[in-house]
Amino acid sequence: MTLRVGEITREQHLAFVVGQGSASHMQVPSWGGVKPDWRAESIGWTGPDGRIVGAGLVLYRSVPRLKRCLAYLPEGPVVPWHEGGLGRWLEPLxxxxxxxxxxxxxxxxxxxxRRWEARTVKEAIADPAAVRLRDVPADTTDPRAAEVEKQLRALGWRPVSDGDGSGFSAGQPRYVFQVPLAGRSLEEVREGMNQQWRRNVKKAEKAGVKVVEGDSTDLPVFYELYRETAARDGFIPRPLAYFERMWRELxxxxxxxxxxxxxxxDGEVLSAATMLTVGSHVWYSYGASTARRREVQPSNAVQWRMMSDAHERGAAVYDLRGITDTLDEGSHLVGLLRFKAGTGGEAAEYVGEWDFPVNRVLHRAFGLYMARR
Known part of the structure; x- marks a missing residue:
């Protein structure tokens, strides 16, 4: 079947995604409104009968002096990746x-x-000989991913380097941590946590920590905690306007x-987090906390409430998003990995981001530009 790619309406795009049951939150039409520095376009794949059989959100970013743009589909497009014959989908793209x-x-x-169970991740962190998660034997491997990579290379696509190897450097995270919810009771999810996590959740409950769902008027409160978190963990915070825009658009x-x-x-907000949902997939998006009164475990309480709500709403997976690939105890990112692994879920590795150089000269120039940044 010959496929054609062209612009579709936001309504058509959203209807297709909804029909799939789930897709990345970065592949719904509203995500384009979250990124005003990029020009967003909803595209669709159609067959001879005009029916939409695939969709994607493309973000276009002009590069200084080049007068051309980078076309970016974060965590997309939404097409049948495992049906084979990727050329008929990607060549028209x-x-x-x-x-x-x-x-x-x-x-x-x-x-x-590839996927690693929480137990495997915990043992790898404790093993002095283990340096990278990618070098630890996976508990499950999907051979279809290797076939996708093989086809991409044959079609001229090239993997994007993940920079310092942390798993966070190139665009979206290659490694994530997910808690499966489908087919499990909430009690089974709780029992799947490690002993420390269960103890912390219980400690928060006994201490009287109350987790509530907020609204747009609570974003400044969240943001103050987020700024404190950024200063403590050494990253550059996004502006408050970014979160206000996310709230409004999504x-x-x-x-x-x-x-x-x-x-x-005791009358103070100690921790806060944002949660995103598309179909049966739920993401923990941004988290923030104060260093005060950590002994009452507010961050564990927030995560447990979000997991519980996701389960109640029928989610199949609760996604804690990015984790590091490094297992070096000297990295502050390992603490985040240990925190997420305590939920009893599993680490997962995506095939990563891939580039197709439409213009090889400009593609190389762009690579040099990004390297200097």
């Missing part, structure tokens, strides 16, 4: 991006190749797309 002035097309196939598309949770104790 590249052709469409060329008409939009793209010198490079970058995408992040939502394809997971919830205009679906009131349940974004939620905000706040942990109160």
């Amino acid at each position: 590249v052709a469409h991006a060329r008409t939009r002035g793209a010198f490079t097309v970058r995408m992040g196939p939502p394809v997971i190749g 919830r205009a598309e679906d009131p349940g797309r974004m939620r905000l949770y706040l942990a109160h104790h």
Whole structure:
């Protein structure tokens, strides 16, 4: 079947995603509104009968002096990655991006190749000989991911380097941590946590920590905790306007797309987090906390409330998003990995982000530009 790629309406795009049951929150139309520095376009794959059989959100970013743009599909597009014959899906994508002035097309196939159980991750952290998660034998491997990579290379796509190897450097995280919810009772999810996590959740309950769902008026409270977290952990915080824009754009598309949770104790908000939902997939998006009164475990309380709500709403997976690939105890990121592994879920590795150089000269120039940054 010959496929054609062209612009579709936001309504068509959203209807297709909803029909799939789930997709990345970065592949719904509203995500384009969260990124005003990029020009967003909803695209669809159609067959001879005109029916939409695939969709994607493309973000175009002009590069200084080049007068051309990077076309980026974060964690997308939404096409049948495992049906084989990727060329009939990707060749018309590249052709469409060329008409939009793209010198490079970058995408992040939502394809997971390997998974490690929480127990395996914990043992790897404790093993002095283990340096990288990627070198630890996986508990499960999906051979279809290797086939996707093979096809991508044959079609001229190239993997994007993940920079310092932490798993966070190149676009979206290659390694994530997920808690399966489908087919499990909430008690089974709780029992799947390690002893420390269960103890902390119980400690928060006994201490009187109350987790409530907030609204847009609570975003400044969340943001103050987020700024404190950024200063403590050494990262550059996004501005408050970014979160206000996320709230406005995502919830205009679906009131349940974004939620905000706040942990109160003795009249003070000690921890807060945002949660995103698309179909049966739920993500823990941004977290924030104060260093005060950590002994009442507000962060564990927030996570447990979000997991509980996701389970109640029928989610199949609770996604804690990015984790580091490094197992070096000297890295502050290992503490985050240990925290997420305590939920009893599993680490997962995507096939990463891939580039197609539409114009090889400009593609190389862009690579040099990014390296200097």
